[in-house]
Amino acid sequence: MNVGVVVFPGSNCDRDMFHVLSDVFNLNVHYCWHAKPLPENLDAVVLPGGFSYGDRLRAGVIAAHSPIIQDIKKISEKGIPILGVCNGFQILVESGLLPGVLLKNDSLNFMCEWTNLTVENNKTPFTNQFELNQKIPIPIANGEGRYFVDDETLDQLERKNQIVFKYDQVVNGSSNQIAGVCNDDGNIVGMMPHPERAVESEINPHDNKPSSLIFESLLKKMDVNN
Amino acid sequence: MVDYCVHVTIENKPGISDPEGKTILNDLVLKGTHQNVSKINTAKMLKFTITENNKESAQSKVREICDELRIYNPMVSVVTIDAFDA
Numbered sequence: 416m417n418v419g420v421v422v423f424p425g426s427n428c429d430r431d432m433f434h435v436l437s438d439v440f441n442l443n444v445h446y447c448w449h450a451k452p453l454p455e456n457l458d459a460v461v462l463p464g465g466f467s468y469g470d471r472l473r474a475g476v477i478a479a480h481s482p483i484i485q486d487i488k489k490i491s492e493k494g495i496p497i498l499g500v501c502n503g504f505q506i507l508v509e510s511g512l513l514p515g516v517l518l519k520n521d522s523l524n525f526m527c528e529w530t531n532l533t534v535e536n537n538k539t540p541f542t543n544q545f546e547l548n549q550k551i552p553i554p555i556a557n558g559e560g561r562y563f564v565d566d567e568t569l570d571q572l573e574r575k576n577q578i579v580f581k582y583d584q585v586v587n588g589s590s591n592q593i594a595g596v597c598n599d600d601g602n603i604v605g606m607m608p609h610p611e612r613a614v615e616s617e618i619n620p621h622d623n624k625p626s627s628l629i630f631e632s633l634l635k636k637m638d639v640n641n
Numbered sequence: 642m643v644d645y646c647v648h649v650t651i652e653n654k655p656g657i658s659d660p661e662g663k664t665i666l667n668d669l670v671l672k673g674t675h676q677n678v679s680k681i682n683t684a685k686m687l688k689f690t691i692t693e694n695n696k697e698s699a700q701s702k703v704r705e706i707c708d709e710l711r712i713y714n715p716m717v718s719v720v721t722i723d724a725f726d727a
Contacts, residue, residue, distance in 0.1 A: 473714065476711055
């Protein structure tokens with residue numbers, strides 16, 4: 416199974432993501448530079464965290480105009496699983512692939528701490544191994560992580576089961592404590608917390624198993640026996 | 642064709658919280674002697690210099706750029722665009 420990790424100028428979680436996908440889950444991982452076409456043989460794509468273009472203008476907005484985004488749009492229409500983490504989520508939102516917007520945290524602080532998520536939708540390629548409402552201890556690390564949608568869009572997200580993860584308490588002022596959403600088809604998932612920082616027991620002081628299920632869900636979706 | 646200066650002010654729509662504005666109001670201005678201030682909204686301003694035929698076309702061209710490139714996010718922000726002689 417081939418997974419692409421997209422690298423933008425200013426991505427800084429790309430190597431963590433590469434390490435987890437290749438060394439922990441034994442996948443064939445390829446770095447994909449944002450200015451080049453996306454390789455054609457990919458089975459899944461991950462947009463990692465970081466500070467693309469230094470978060471200038473607005474987190475993710477400049478990267479959303481990168482040439483590779485058009486390729487990602489095309490493959491997303493074929494149902495290929497796409498995961499955006501942190502800045503990757505911001506880029507997916509700014510490119511219109513996911514609804515909503517990510518604003519500065521209510522505290523205006525860069526928040527780097529452990530949170531607890533609850534799984535609200537266990538039908539996506541990244542959550543199919545979870546029980547509904549299962550908890551995930553997982554770290555966040557962002558300054559612009561406050562997910563916002565207007566009331567009309569929020570109704571739509573709830574109606575179409577597009578809310579994938581919520582924080583189990585108020586963290587940063589996000590609408591309805593939303594931490595992650597998916598598109599209407601469910602194959603594109605964006606989340607602010609960092610699963611790649613939580614799947615190994617060596618660096619997870621809580622429980623690394625739930626975060627691992629995010630990637631194990633992808634393996635299940637692709638029918639890969641690890 | 643002459644140069645025009647076009648100011649693009651991006652601010653939150655009404656109802657979208659502006660914690661920075663609130664902090665400046667509550668923790669700076671109202672802690673001084675300026676009790677007649679009731680609200681502060683922060684905004685971002687971009688100053689374009691653009692060569693166009695007239696002020697109106699400079700303004701409309703910059704609006705087009707802002708819309709096309711999502712210089713502001715229409716879900717949460719509004720823009721005010723003002724053109725001046727450079």
